[in-house]
Amino acid sequence: MESMKRGHLAAEVACILILILLAQASAASVYERAIIPQGDSTYRVSLQFPEGTISGITETISSGMTCKEISLPPEQYRIEGTTLFLAIIEEREVSYLVTGKPGMTAEITGTYQDMITGEKGNLPGARISSSGSVEIIDAAVNNSLPGNDARSQHAPLEPVLFVVALCATGLLYSLRRRSR
Amino acid sequence: MKLLFMVLAAAVCLMIVLPASAGLPGDASGNDHLEKQELVSMILSALKDSTTLQDARDAAYVYSNWNGSPKKIIDSSGKERVIWRPFHRIVVMNSETLETMRSIGYDTSTVVGVDKYTLKATAFFPEFKNTPGIGSIWAPDYEKIVSLQPDAVFVYAEISRSSCDEIEENLAKTSPGVTVLRFDCYLPESYPGEIGILGDLLDCQEGGREFLEFYTSNIDTVTSRVAAVPENERIKVYFETWNDYKTCAAGSGYDQKIRMAGGSNIFGNEAGEYPELDPEAVLASSPEAVIKLVGSMKYTFGGYNGGEEEIFRQTHDALVSRKGWKSLPAVRDNRTYLIHTDILGGPHFFVGVQYMARWFYPDRFSDLDPVCVHAEYLTRFQGLPASIVEDEIFVYPRLRR
Numbered sequence: 001m002e003s004m005k006r007g008h009l010a011a012e013v014a015c016i017l018i019l020i021l022l023a024q025a026s027a028a029s030v031y032e033r034a035i036i037p038q039g040d041s042t043y044r045v046s047l048q049f050p051e052g053t054i055s056g057i058t059e060t061i062s063s064g065m066t067c068k069e070i071s072l073p074p075e076q077y078r079i080e081g082t083t084l085f086l087a088i089i090e091e092r093e094v095s096y097l098v099t100g101k102p103g104m105t106a107e108i109t110g111t112y113q114d115m116i117t118g119e120k121g122n123l124p125g126a127r128i129s130s131s132g133s134v135e136i137i138d139a140a141v142n143n144s145l146p147g148n149d150a151r152s153q154h155a156p157l158e159p160v161l162f163v164v165a166l167c168a169t170g171l172l173y174s175l176r177r178r179s180r
Numbered sequence: 181m182k183l184l185f186m187v188l189a190a191a192v193c194l195m196i197v198l199p200a201s202a203g204l205p206g207d208a209s210g211n212d213h214l215e216k217q218e219l220v221s222m223i224l225s226a227l228k229d230s231t232t233l234q235d236a237r238d239a240a241y242v243y244s245n246w247n248g249s250p251k252k253i254i255d256s257s258g259k260e261r262v263i264w265r266p267f268h269r270i271v272v273m274n275s276e277t278l279e280t281m282r283s284i285g286y287d288t289s290t291v292v293g294v295d296k297y298t299l300k301a302t303a304f305f306p307e308f309k310n311t312p313g314i315g316s317i318w319a320p321d322y323e324k325i326v327s328l329q330p331d332a333v334f335v336y337a338e339i340s341r342s343s344c345d346e347i348e349e350n351l352a353k354t355s356p357g358v359t360v361l362r363f364d365c366y367l368p369e370s371y372p373g374e375i376g377i378l379g380d381l382l383d384c385q386e387g388g389r390e391f392l393e394f395y396t397s398n399i400d401t402v403t404s405r406v407a408a409v410p411e412n413e414r415i416k417v418y419f420e421t422w423n424d425y426k427t428c429a430a431g432s433g434y435d436q437k438i439r440m441a442g443g444s445n446i447f448g449n450e451a452g453e454y455p456e457l458d459p460e461a462v463l464a465s466s467p468e469a470v471i472k473l474v475g476s477m478k479y480t481f482g483g484y485n486g487g488e489e490e491i492f493r494q495t496h497d498a499l500v501s502r503k504g505w506k507s508l509p510a511v512r513d514n515r516t517y518l519i520h521t522d523i524l525g526g527p528h529f530f531v532g533v534q535y536m537a538r539w540f541y542p543d544r545f546s547d548l549d550p551v552c553v554h555a556e557y558l559t560r561f562q563g564l565p566a567s568i569v570e571d572e573i574f575v576y577p578r579l580r581r
Contacts, residue, residue: 054219054240056227076220087223089216089243113233115223115240 031055031112033124035134041102043128046095047110049088056113057086057123061098062106070096103130202356204250205265206239214239214248238265245383253381256337256370257362263332263381271330273317273347274339275301276365277378278308279527283561284379285387293328303484303572304522304564317343322350330358337362365527368436372396391561398530398553399440402537405544406442415540417443418467418510422477422521425457434473437529441536443469463504469540470510472499475521482573483522492518492576515539518576528557535575551579 032048045067047057061067061082070077070084071094078085086094100106110123125137204214206222219239226236242248242265251263271293272278278298281288288307293314298305312328315321317340325333333351335344348360361381363374372392379388417438419428428434428445432453438445446465447455472495474482479495481487496518500511510516517539524532534550554574555566 052244054223054244056223056236058227075217078224085224085227087220089219089223113227115226115237116244118237 031123033108033110033126033136035108035126035128035136037132037134038097040099041104041132042097042099043134044095044097045108045126046093047123048093049091051092052090052116053088053092054090054115055088056115057084057088057094057110058112059084059086059108059110059123061108062100062104064104065098065100065106067096067098070094100128104128105130202262203264204239204242204248205235212250214243216243219243219248241266251381253377255362255377256364256374259362261359261361263359265331266383267331269328269330270332270334271314271325271328272298272334273314273320274334274336274363274365275305276526277334277363278305279562280363280365280375280378281382282563283387283391283527284375284382284384285390286378286382286384292330293325301484303486303568304562317347320347325351326355332359332361334361334363337364338367339364366525366529367433368399368440368529368533371527394557394561395530398534401548402442402533402545403440405541406440406537409442409541409544411444414442414444416446416466416468417471417540418446418462418465418469419443419471419473421454421473422475422479423456425459425462426454427457429453429455433529434524437524437533438471438536441533442540443536459503463508467508467510468513468515470499470508470516471536471539472496472516472518473521473524474518475525482576483520484568484572486572489573489576489578492573496576520574523554523574528554531557531574535579538579 030050031053034046034048036044036046038044045059049055059067061084063082065082067079067084070079070086072086072091076087076089084096088094098106098108106128108126108128110125111120112123113120122139124139127135127137129135203210204212206218207214208218208221209215219236222232222236222239226233242250245266252260253263254260267290269292270290272281272291273295275295275298278288278291278294281291291308291311294305294308294311295316296313297316298308299311299313302309312324313321314324314328317335333347335347337344344362348362351358351360363378364370365374365378372395375388375392375395379385379392419434419438420426421428421434427447427450428438429450429452430445430448435445435448435453439448446467447457447461450457473479474492474495481491496516499505499518500516505511517535519532519535523529523535531550531554534545534548534553538545538548538550551569555569558564558568559566
């Protein structure tokens, strides 16, 4: 009997944790990033957007890298040093090429400002190692990348959700103890 | 003199505070159409200068929702209104329009100012209890309206037309950036059209369609059956407002509602919308049903703001005990009723019409359940609990279900 009750409690805690994870997932960027090596220290970076997106994108690449072949009409982007500004008007995908020096490590970070919902936050980032391997960093982790001061609007909610979940778990536990 | 000074002061404030917002945001070419390239420029600018972000967002909204063109509607005053950007701050000076906004699912968080009657209706409009008050259409607080920096101000079209004309004229002179929109939302003949226009204006087309379907089906239930009653067999009704011996005649909303419910308004052909009667004329008219409106003046009780059944009983007793009334067919046959303005005067008059239809033709409408319709309206369209319908009194005698 006792083990059954413990089992129920464990299931409740698991459910709450799943809810927290779901909430965190929903807070993550809805935009996606992919990077495909093209050889000669060149990579094709692509960003995917949901249908009907109208958004402003700011991409920052490591110094020493250059970007070119942006798949948007010239009037729809601006390049200023290592920063690329993009205006997304219902495009589903945008890509560009970045080229670095052989053997260099690099990072690509980005932020978005959704013009319809008003939401803003980080895009998934990317790290390119000296060996040329590519790692995509999810938007939540990307918040802590140096030089990236953008914060998702959802971010302040996450610790609150966690505290609420902890309190709910504690309350459930104490109620169960009292009912015994 | 004081009023003139206040209007002038308000004008100065308006010119300082309110930007002239005519013209589409980002429409650099000035051709009243937002091209893709113009939106692109707005977005790229906003990425570097956050002070332009709101304009860029408005431009994105216009591009995405209005195909890049200003929204044009004809309101209930018959005037074409041009909307250049989505509303962020609105003042609603008529609670009927506010109620309809809620019915069509509009996000009323943009409402920054309401009239004093909305503020008083705390049970029906609980979400606005802390919203700044702007007086009323008869005594508008221009200074307050100005300080709220609205994009749009909603006033009546037909009711108190001169007061609303004055408000519109004053705002047009002092702040052309404020759009004045005029709707009544209480007249049966114009309400269905107003639901559609408000849905379009506020980009709540789907909510508007859903509510219109609900409204129309409830009205049709009554009117389709009433149509089968020959004109000369319709029940003779004496309707009295909250002013004793003041009735309603052709042109008034109440007259339309009585006729919708299948009643023959005895004094419908009197001059004026709300004629005062000689008590002898009422006795001579031999009404078969009497409807007394409560909810204002000396009959301020009941409805959403609550009230004891005892007050209704006393009022009803006093009504049927009037001198000479014992011999009236309506009194003799126990067909005298009190109805609250909350369900007959405003946008949910269709609930009141259903009550009247049941009273007028109990056999034809025995299956009609206005209590249930009222509860559905509150829960589905007003975000209020159904329990209000059972807890509060809207008609007397209460309907036996």
